[in-house]
Amino acid sequence: MQQRYDYILAGGGAAARSLAYQMISSPLSGRRILIIDPDPKLNNDRTWCFWSADPTPFDPIVHRRWSVLDFVAEDFVLQLDLAPYDYRVIRGIDFYNHTTRTLKAAGVHFLQRRVDTIEQHTDHTVVTADGEAYAGDWVFDSRWDAVPYRRDNPRYHYLQQHFLGWVIRADEAPFDTTRATLFDLRTPQDGMFRFVYTLPFSASEAMVEYTVFSANLLPPQEYRQALSTYIESHLGLNDYRILEEESCVIPMTDEPFPRAAGERVMCIGTRGGRVKASSGYAFLRIQHDSAAIVRSLIESGSPFHGRRPAPRYHTFDSLLLQILYRHGDLGARVFSNLFRRNPVQRIFRLLDEDGSLGDNIALMSTVQWWPFVKAWLKLRLTHRV
Ligand SMILES: Cc1cc2nc3c(=O)[nH]c(=O)nc-3n(C[C@H](O)[C@H](O)[C@H](O)COP(=O)(O)OP(=O)(O)OC[C@H]3O[C@@H](n4cnc5c(N)ncnc54)[C@H](O)[C@@H]3O)c2cc1C
Incomplete structure (x- = not known):
């Protein structure tokens, strides 16, 4: 006799835990x-950052927040005053510990097994994990391993966001904790969009990440070399300790990820297409999606909600991916122009897919037009828009 559940979550990372957390609340x-x-989630394997103007379910475990971000280019520095937003960071381990504790206390069962198959039956779904079967009314599938995601469908672009980050400690307390650096473009671009991102956790401790948006990954040594060169030449540090390391590959693609993997199987998180194609951010989108799923379950009994962004956001994503894919060398200029010519709030609204059409057009009118027109024509010719 199979054990029966109302909801089975296959995969227990950010998306599954966020959904279960919103269900129990x-x-x-x-x-x-x-x-x-x-994965029992005992390691601090990632750090989530996001901007928001509103309270979010995990605010009690926010590690740091900043209301000012720096944008640093070769020839100028911008101080971005984020109000009414702020930029928040949550450490993976804090999220895992908090959700494990809260979910267990609310009676959620955890099973440390690998899901092999998910099979749809007439009125329920059977999930097999390491040979054992479990039946659920609804299954939410977020299984994902952070490996490069590349397909060969010529209709779409397949970029990756890949980075190496170190939490470093320096005795001389060099960090200004009142501001983080969202982009520092003072790192050789060599045909790809590359930047360094710094989150000062305290005066002596910061997370510094070397990030690249490109189709292919770099040899491992190249990330280390670029990061240590940056820390030495731009942070002026020769003497520091590396306390933690994180690396990753996040898919940045305009290929749609199917939401339904069966009548009663819904894909969520990265697997369900929640990563924003042109930025790689997903954490807050996952929170919004979880809230919409819970609302839909309560109102209609089905998790498949109709919350969809306006189609123009998919076109904006494709345009930017097309430019970064074909002309990675233009990335630094495109981002510099965007941030120099727009209030940061307008950029956030575009990335959050909630600006008005007029607001989005105002932003697009500030970009250097010819790479975008060329990218748009290319998309038209290949029937991508
Ligand atoms: C290092 C890193 C840093 C990131 N930083 C940010 C950030 O700052 N801001 C932001 O918005 N986004 C960020 N992201 C992107 C995104 O928010 C995260 O990837 C987020 O964890 C996605 O949630 P998820 O549930 O889809 O995937 P995950 O959290 O990766 O969960 C997927 C789970 O599936 C499990 N799994 C895999 N195969 C199986 C199987 N066969 N059976 C059962 N389980 C399985 C894995 O063990 C894993 O726990 C980051 C991603 C990474 C990797």
């Missing part, structure tokens, strides 16, 4: 929920 609390993931 809603009228769905008390439903039988199972989370299956082979």
Whole structure:
């Protein structure tokens, strides 16, 4: 006899835990929920950042927040005053510990196994994990391994956001904790869009990340070399300790990810297309999606909500991906122009897919037009828009 659950979450990372967390904080609390993931989540394997003007469910575990960000180019520095937004950071380990504790206390079951198959039956779904079967009314599939995601469909662009980040400590307390650096473009571009991102956690401790948006990854040594060169030449540090390291590959693609993998199987998180194609940000989008799923379950009994961004946002993503894919060398100029000619709030609204059409047009009118027109024509010719 299979064990029966209302909701089975295949994969237990950010998306699954966020969804379960919002379920137990809603009228769905008390439903039988199972989370299956082979990873017990005992390591600080990632750091999530996002901007928001509103409270979010995980504000109690926000590690740091800043209301000013720097944008640093070769020939200018911008101080971006974010109000009414702020930029927040959540450490992976804090999120895992907090959600494990809260979800377990609410009766959510955790199973440390690898899901092999998900099979749809007439009125329920069977999930097999390491040979054991579990039945669920609804299954949410977020299984994802952070490996490069490349397909060969010529209709779409397949970029990756890849980076190496170090949490470093320096005795001389060189960091200004009142501001983080969103982009520092003072690193050789060599045909790809590359930048360094710095989050000062304290006067003596910061996370510094060397990030690249490109189709292919770099040899491992190149990230280390670029990061240590940056720390030495631009942060002026020769003597520091590396406390933690994180690296990743995040898909940046305009290929749609299917939401339904069966009548009663919904894909969520990265697998469900929640990563913003042109920025790689996903954490806050996952929170909004979780809230919409819970609302839909309560109102209609089905998790498939109709919340869709206006189609123009997909076109904006494709345009930017096309430029970065074909002309990575233009990336620094495109981002510099965007940030120099627009209030940061307008850029956030475009990336959050919630600006008005007029607001989005105002932003597009500030970009250097010819790379975007060329990219648009290319998309038209290949029937991508
Ligand atoms: C290092 C890193 C830093 C990031 N930083 C940011 C950031 O600052 N801001 C932001 O908005 N986004 C960021 N992202 C992007 C995105 O928010 C994260 O990837 C987020 O964790 C996505 O949630 P998810 O649930 O889709 O995937 P994950 O959190 O990766 O969860 C997927 C889970 O599936 C499990 N799994 C895989 N195979 C199986 C299987 N067969 N059976 C069961 N379980 C399985 C894995 O063990 C994993 O726990 C970052 C990503 C990474 C990798």
